[in-house]
Amino acid sequence: MSQLIIRNVRIAGMAACVPSRVEENLSLPIFKDESEAKKVMASTGIERRRVVQLGTTASDLTVVAVHRxxxxxSWKISEVDCLIYVCTSRDFIAPQTACxxxxxxxxxxxxxxxxxxxxxxxxxxxxxxxxxxxSHGSFKKGLLVAAETNSINRNSKDRTVKPLFGxxxxxxxxxxxxxxxxxxNFVFGVDGSGYQAVWTKYGGMRYPTTVEAVVEKEIEPGIVRRGTDMIVNGMDVFAFAIKTPPHSLKELIEAYHINVDExxxxxxxxxxxxxxxxxxKSVKIPIGKVPYCLEDFGNVTSASIPLTMVTRTAEALCNKKNHCLACGFGVGLAWASMEFNVDNIVVSELVEY
Known part of the structure; x- marks a missing residue:
């Protein structure tokens, strides 16, 4: 088990920016009828998603969130010592978007x-x-961005991904x-043998983009893809997600002697x-202590946990001390669980682009 403890650092504030454009899953043309759409919505919990307009990137949303x-x-931009940009839908293959x-x-x-x-x-x-x-004090103030424009490389004609990602x-x-x-307090894990569970085959150095890779092909009714589109192998993801994240959280709880009742x-x-x-349910946390925002925003990958914090628990985070757990899991396959405390921070109102 890979563990890490970080001291002398606190969360000072959080903000989020989403596109103003809303897509309702109930009205998506990829479904045969309304009953099929409702069935998918019931199983996923996702009713609608925010989707960027053509030409908008994750970095555009980031600039708005950072300014907010x-x-x-009341920080000056000159006070920021470091910026980490977590994103797979970066502006260019090179240079890095953080630059x-x-x-x-x-x-x-x-x-x-x-x-x-x-x-x-x-x-x-x-x-x-x-x-x-x-943690050593050389950097006094820093910004962690978690951003994604998932809609750009998820085919709108693929019913296995279109209703899921925002x-x-x-x-x-x-x-x-x-x-x-x-x-x-952290625990981490990775299983690279499952890298094809969630992947985009073409566009990197292993499989460079070709003319054929950008041609849409019907895989089966309701599933149309290009080689450059994201593929989600649902059964592989499900098998991983119901087994590994619960184990990761239990490892965290045991390693750091966490009382889940607190x-x-x-x-x-x-x-x-x-x-x-x-x-x-596997870690026996009451439903009232596990907030969700996916009904309104879908799966926004790396941004999903902080977006949930900003949109669902802002009042509590701003006004009292909170003892929290978090677990992220997916692409890689990679996962991580964390124990952390949030003490009267600043949470900005959600902004739209």
Whole structure:
């Protein structure tokens, strides 16, 4: 079991930006009829999603979210020492989007910036990276972005992915604070043998984009894809998700001697309501302590946990101390679980692009 403890760092604030465009799953043309749409909505828990307009990227949403949290925290952009950008739908293959954001945001030239191309577990992995950078005090203020524009490489004619994924950008602001007595505790895991459970075959160096790869093909009725589109092998994902995340959370609870009765919130990656309920029940956390936002936003991969925090538990996070657990799992296959505390932070109102 891979463990990590990070001290002397606290969450100072959070913000999120979503596209203004709303897609209702009930009205998607990929379903045969309304009854089929309702069946999918009932099993996934996803009723609608936010989707970007053509030409909008995750970095565009990010700029809006970052400006909002800096304003609400009364931070100057010149005070930010590091920025970690968790995203798989980056602007270009090269350079890394974090470099472009340095310029767009006006970050200092000596600011530490880095892309972290992780999916559904990315927010927790991102905290492990930015927390490690900041825990010694060299960096005083940092920003962790978890953003994704999933709709861009999910084919709108593929009923296995279209009703599931939405777009969003979130930013979590961190401060060095040697007096903050609560550490971030982690466990991590990866199983690369399952990399084809959620993957995009073409567009990288193993399978470069070809003319044929961008031609749509009907796989079966209701499933049309290009080689550059994301593929989700549902049965493989389901088998992984109902087994591995519960085990990861139990490892976390045992390793750090956590009393689950004292937990205020368990934040799960918003994959699928049925899967998440299986995970919740496995660790015996009451349903009222496990917030969901997937009904309104769908699966926004690395942004799903912070988006849930911003849209569902902002009042509690702003006004009291909260003892929390989180678990992210998916693309890789990779997963991570975390124990953390949130103490009277700033949570910005959700903004639209």
């Amino acid at each position: 949290i800096l304003t609400d925290l 472009i954001l340095q310029n767009r945001l006006g970050l200092r030239n000596d600011c530490y910036v880095m892309d972290l191309p992780l999916g559904c577990s990315g927010w927790i992995y991102g905290i492990s990276v930015i927390g490690s950078l900041m 777009d969003a950008a979130t930013v979590t602001a961190f401060e060095y604070d040697a007096s903050f007595g609560k550490p971030f 937990i205020d919130y368990l934040y799960l990656h918003q994959a699928n309501k049925f899967i998440d309920e299986k995970i919740r």
